Amino acid sequence: MGTGSNEQKSRYQQYLEVVTGSIEDKKRWRQYKARIRGLPENYRTAVEALERYLMRFGPGDGADAASMYEDLADLFEQSAANGTPIREIFGDDPVEFVEAFIQNYPVGRWISRERERFVGAIERAAGEDTGKEERTV
Numbered sequence: 001m002g003t004g005s006n007e008q009k010s011r012y013q014q015y016l017e018v019v020t021g022s023i024e025d026k027k028r029w030r031q032y033k034a035r036i037r038g039l040p041e042n043y044r045t046a047v048e049a050l051e052r053y054l055m056r057f058g059p060g061d062g063a064d065a066a067s068m069y070e071d072l073a074d075l076f077e078q079s080a081a082n083g084t085p086i087r088e089i090f091g092d093d094p095v096e097f098v099e100a101f102i103q104n105y106p107v108g109r110w111i112s113r114e115r116e117r118f119v120g121a122i123e124r125a126a127g128e129d130t131g132k133e134e135r136t137v
Contacts, residue, residue, distance in 0.1 A: 028066040035073040043080045046089070047072060050098060058102050068105050
């Protein structure tokens with residue numbers, strides 16, 4: 001194959017990724033799902049519940065989401081290997097756990113800033129003096 005063939009393949013792959021999303025991200029997702037299938041049933045159930053939550057409230061797609069899910073798989077693989085009880089992983093409040101987990105990723109920090117901005121706007125609209133200056137990002 002000549003250079004033209006490689007260039008054509010590259011253009012085709014670029015077009016395909018525009019339509020379907022990153023092929024690399026899809027590969028990482030399949031690897032993550034395979035790792036989760038390898039967990040003991042109770043850990044897998046917990047991860048799948050957490051995954052459902054993250055699908056709605058966490059990073060939607062892309063490299064940040066892929067990294068987050070890979071880290072999630074690491075956490076649960078290590079916990080299963082160490083025999084860490086599920087409740088010990090999540091603590092008393094699973095939502096608090098997942099919200100703290102999300103904060104480790106760029107989209108989570110963005111969501112946190114938007115929540116702060118929203119709360120501040122409501123406080124100002126209600127005439128409450130918060131003593132904080134409005135941040136514009």
